[in-house]
Amino acid sequence: MQRTREEAINGLLPEQREALILERLRTHGRVLAAELAAELQTSEHTVRRHLRDLAGQGHCKRVYGGALVVSPADKPAAVRMHEAVDRKARLAAAAASIVRPKQIILLDAGSTNVAIAAALPENADLTVVTNSPEACARLLNRPGFDVILIGGRIARGAAGSLGATALLQIQQIRADLCFLGACALDPDEGVAAFDAEDAELKRAMVQASSQIAIALTSEKLMTAAPFAVAPTSAVDYLFVEADVPRARLASFEAVCDNVMAVRP
Structure with missing residues (x-):
C-alpha cells in the first residue's frame, strides 16, 4: 500500500529531515522555522537544531525566525570575472x-560593476571614482571620462583596493551615484559582504553617495554573507534578472524605491 505524505513525513530520519530543509533553503533562499516545523510535523526546537547544524556546515546563516542560504559569491574575483558574462552585461546596460x-x-x-564600467556612456563628462583596477582599465582612453583610482592594498578576493588608505579617500568624496557591489542581498537582512574590510569600505561608499544602485544576478538574491553593509531600504535602484519569481520580486519592491527586472 502506498504511504500517504503525512506518513512519509512522520517516518523521516533526522538526516532525511535535514536534507529536506537544505533542499528548501536552496530552492527558496529563506526558510522559517515555524513553517518548516508545521510542514515536517515536528517541533520548532528540532528545526532550529537542524538549522544550527546546517549553519555549522556552512550551508546557511541563522537569522531571526529561520535561516538564509549562504551566497554563492564567495569565490576569487578571477573566477567571478568569467561567470555569467552575458547576464552581467545585460544588467550593466540597464x-x-x-x-x-x-x-x-x-x-x-x-565583476558586474566592471561590466557597468564598460557600459557607461561616452562623452557624458563623467567623473568615475573606483577602487577597481579592472573597472579603471575599461574606462581609460574612452572620451568623456575623468577617472580617479582609489589607492590602498589590493585584496585578491575582492579585486579592489581596501584598507585605511582606501577608506580615507572614499570618506573625502561626495558622489551623485554609487554602483555598490553586493555579495548577498535579502529584503530583511540587507546588503552583505564576505570580508570585514570590504564591508567597511562599502558602508563608507553608501555614506559618501546621494543615491545607491545595485545590479546583481539572481543567485545572490535571498542569500546571506557574514558582514552587514546597509539595509535594503538604502538602495535607490535595484537591477535584477527577469527570471526572479514574482513573490520574491515583490518582497524587494516593498523596501526599494526602484526595482527593475532586466529581460534578455
Missing part, C-alpha cells in the same frame, strides 16, 4: 541607463 551627464560616479569593485 544600470548604466540611469547615469546622467556631469555626474560623479562611485564605482565599487566586482
